[in-house]
Amino acid sequence: MSLLHNHRSVQFILILCSLWLTACDQKNEYIAPPPPEVTVSQPVQQSVTEYLEFTGTTQSVGFAEVRAQASGILKSMHFEPGTNVKQGDLLFIIDPDLYQAKLAAAQAELVSAQAQLNRTQAELNRADQLIKKNYISKTDHLRRKTERDVAQATIGLKSAGVRSAEIQLSYTRVTAPIAGRVSRNTVDIGNLVGEGEATLLTTVTQYQPMYTYFHLNERDLLRLMTLRGEKVQQMGHDSDKEPDQELNIPLFLGLADEKGYPHEGKLDFAESTLNTNTGTIELRGIFANSEKPERLVPGLFSRLRLPVGKTPDALLIDERAIGSDQSGRFVLVVNQENKVEKRPITLGQRIDGMTVISEGIKADDKVIINGLQKARPGSVVNPTTATATAG
Secondary structure, three states, rough: OHHHHHHHHHHHHHHHHHHHHHHOOOOOOOOOOOOOOOEEEEEEEEEEEEEEEEEEEEEEEEEEEOOOOOEEEEEEEOOOOOEEEEOEEEEHHHHOHHHHHHHEEEEEEEHHHHHHHHHHHHHHHHHHHHHOOOOOOOOHHHHHHHHHHHHHHHHHHHHHHHHHHHHHHOOOOEEOOEEEEEOOOOOOOOOEOOOOOOOOEEEEEEEEEEEEEEEHHHHHHHHHHHHHHHHHHOOOOEEEEEOOHHHEEEEEEEEEHHHHHHEEEEEEEEEOOOOOOOOOEEEEEEOOOOOOOOOHHHHHHHEEEEEEEEEEEEEEEEHHHEEEEEOOEEEEEEEEOEEEEEEEOOOEEOOOOOOEEEEEEOOOEEEEOOHHHHEEEEOOOEEEEEEOOOO
């Protein structure tokens, strides 16, 4: 038993040595990890309109202060503050009694003057007959003619007095000078107004249409002048005499709480000179503001976009593909060997999550849009193609 046990122990040791020698003969080999997966997309090629963008402020096309032109007690008010009124609508009545009395007196004086004219004219007619027969002297005839002339002049004076009294009476009915939204009354009923000054009663602001003022720098002004010149040529040689609004240059507006530029108007006016202190020129757009209720009110901050050109075959990429470092903006492109290349780019305008690339890429480039953190210039990647779309 002892010899058998020893024999088996020797066999076990030999087997262990054989396994150890076999393991030592095997070599350690490095297995490289697979290339990182990235998502690529070719640029979208389409016609793109180029815009200039500004900020501006809305302003009403008409604003009027309603003041008392007649003195007296404010008798009644005929509007609801904050509502729309038409031009000529009655707003207030100032006590008219005094002015009606003045008109009646002026009319009576006119009647009296007319009677005086009739009498002097009759006497002159009789004098004309008598002087032909030498029954009266030339001096007497001249006196009667002078009396008639004075009576005629008095008629003109009294007629003017009646007209003045009528105007003063009309001032007791205070009407809206323009159409628009009327503000609150600044004077309560029963108070004396117009005594020594034209008391402010309320204001009326016109909301339709609405102006927007903004400023243009010198470089963009030159581009806009080029656009204007092209439109003038399209309209004909005589069109250079037309104002800017006849060119129908479109202008788009968006408010702070709105997406995009939903309001469409047109360029209406430009100042004649550049402000040398700021290097800008003031421009004005006009918008119909036809929504009910009106969406645009005076004093609002507005975003503006003005079309200045069109690129027929612009290249657009997903804005997620754009990176930046100390050298500027760039994109990562996968070449035919699935290697990553870094391309410096020049950006254009943004359109619905896409960005126009003016320089740096070609239409058939495969731009990395997802997995940028895994890709390094010169490294190999495993690209998966996605389709990009632009609005």
